Amino acid sequence: MxxxxxxxxxxxxxxxxxxxxxxxxxxxxxxxxxxxxxxxxxxxxxxxxxxxxxxxxxxxxxxxxxxxxxxxxxxxxxxxxxxxxxxxxxxxxxxxxxxxxxxxxxxxxxxxxxxxxxxxxxxxxxxxxxxxxxxxxxxxxxxxxxxxxxxxxxxxxxxxxxxxSQQHFKDAIDFVYSGKLGQVRLVKAWAYMGWMKSIPKKPDGTPPAGVDYAMWLGPALKRPFNPNRFHFNFRWYWDYAGGLMTDWGVHLLDYAFLGMKAQRPKSIMAAGGKFAYPDDAAETPDTLTTVYEFDGFNIQWEHAIGIDGGPYGRDHGIAFIGNNGTLVLDRGGWEVIPEKDKMEAVPRKPKVDDGxxxxxxxxxxxxxxxxxxxxxxxIQAGANVAINAQMGNIAFKTGKKIYWDAANNRFKDEEANKFLAAQYHNGYNIPK
Known part of the structure; x- marks a missing residue:
């Protein structure tokens, strides 16, 4: 400079x-x-x-x-x-x-x-x-x-x-912090992606002309080129990404954790699989439910590919469920649904800016x-939610309820600890 x-x-x-x-x-x-x-x-x-x-x-x-x-x-x-x-x-x-x-x-x-x-x-x-x-x-x-x-x-x-950076997200979290919802015992975050369809299997082949495939792979395991693993669809392969949990999950879980001022859970459990398209080319689950346990509340993640009908009639969102009412937040706005006569409803507040x-x-x-x-x-905020999303995928991979050891920054389960670090290949080393 x-x-x-x-x-x-x-x-x-x-x-x-x-x-x-x-x-x-x-x-x-x-x-x-x-x-x-x-x-x-x-x-x-x-x-x-x-x-x-x-x-x-x-x-x-x-x-x-x-x-x-x-x-x-x-x-x-x-x-x-x-x-x-x-x-x-x-x-x-x-x-x-x-x-x-x-x-x-x-x-x-x-x-x-x-x-x-x-x-x-x-x-x-x-x-x-x-x-x-x-x-x-x-x-x-x-x-x-x-x-x-x-x-x-x-x-x-x-x-x-x-x-x-969007004002309506900030306003919604300020309302959560106000305490008007009463005790929040459960937060739901979800992504129901109806526009995502099955990925047909395709044979391995030759990288397109002009593509440096070795550089694209980088630290990932060396495999034959397959068009399904390239560009956008890399998201559905464990070598390169973590499926919807890390794609949409980091956006939506970010606000779930932020609203509850939460860092690491005590335990994580997850269940799901390739229920919609069991025989297609993707590896990551098309259907998944993950539960993060904290003292006094849980945070729950759901995703489903090929379905639009998510909770509260929304294909994505975050719901803070309190004793007095539920605040429902998505990219289009937020509202509060009262619990009977315990509080006043808040009509939907639409987004006002470009995030x-x-x-x-x-x-x-x-x-x-x-x-x-x-x-x-x-980066610290990005790491908080990315780590929690990774925990959800690790719980899915182990098929267990796993517990976090905050003092030692690792799981109490050795099988889960095998997934703490990505495996680097082709002469690359994980940053120290």
Whole structure:
């Protein structure tokens, strides 16, 4: 980062007066000298990485200078889209070469889950601030290593759980904290994904031209290329991700744990399986119920692929069930359903803003102010929910009710402890 940009970042707190405006675009001056802008690069740009970059570029204080993807077809497509907007970028197929650039201030990591830990920790070590997609890691050990890397290198790290930047989510949690619901004994979080269908089995084959498949695999077990495991559908394979539990679960369980100010449960149990599509190509369960036990309350997770009819008539949401009433929250708004005559109903309060725009705006603001406490989803918050989601999957894999040993940061069951760390392959080592 050149001296001009450093001076700009140090003095940027004076520019934040407009931060309360609803549009991310209005949070900064309309004209920012190129030498005073943050140079941003994106690693993994096929899906959410591209969405994150698009939102960030609405901010005049950020400019994209580089893209990285192991699929040259995607890389060329995105570079061409930026070129149409007058944005010329360098392109990379190897993220390590990108991280060597001294001209890059911050990186977006939108790669498959099994790559997040390595890329985030190496980006921090390279002096970059990081916007990393959720879930932050593909194992509990990775999550812990990512927190340690942020704390060691003192980089700004925002996790892509953008609901934490939406006003109606904040308002709903404030209502939970008010105590009006009475004692909350059960919190339900769920994702019923009717739009997701069965994944037909496909034969192994040759990677598409332009794809560096070895780099795509990275630390994952070396397997023949299969189109089902590539791009979006990698989510349904244990080598790379954790299914709906870690995909949607980290978004929704995040608010369940936040509303209850909860960290680690005493115990976890889970049951489910491939009930809807037992013979299709996916590995992770299409149906799952997980229960987290705390003192005085439980948190329950449910997911079902191929069904839209979730609790309270919603395909996703969080319900705080109290003695006086139930608060139901989803991405569209929130309401309170009274328990008989114990409290007044609260009609549905709809969403009022764009969470992703505000989340990327918050990231840029904190890069400039260096006030880490202003981050809406710091790495510690992302790790809390990612670790709990991993616990749910571990309980499913063991088929047991498992107990957490908080003093030693491990399970009391040795079979469960075998899943604490992801297995790295191909010469890669889990970050220490």
């Amino acid at each position: 050149n001296n001009s940009r450093r001076d700009f970042i140090r003095s940027a707190s004076t520019m934040m007066a407009a931060a309360a405006m609803p549009s991310a675009l209005n949070a900064f001056p309309k004209l920012v000298a190129p030498s005073d802008r943050l140079n941003v690069a994106a690693i993994g740009i096929n899906g959410m990485g591209w969405a994150d970059l698009t939102a960030m570029l609405k901010n005049p204080a950020a400019q994209c200078v580089a893209l990285c993807d192991v699929d040259k077809n995607v890389l060329d497509k995105r570079a061409a889209e930026l070129a149409q907007k007058g944005i010329k970028v360098k392109t990379y197929s190897d993220y390590r070469k990108l991280l060597e650039s001294k001209d890059i201030d911050a990186v977006i990591i939108g790669t498959p889950d099994h790559w997040h830990a390595l890329q985030m920790t190496e980006a921090c070590a390279a002096g970059k601030d990081v916007y990393v997609e959720k879930p932050i890691g593909n194992s509990i050990a990775e999550c812990n290593a990512m927190v340690a890397a942020q704390e060691r290198h003192q980089r700004v790290v925002q996790v892509g759980q953008w609901q934490r 992703l725009d505000l989340h990327t705006k918050n990231f840029v603001e904190v890069i400039k102010s260096r006030k880490f406490s202003d981050l809406h989803t710091p």
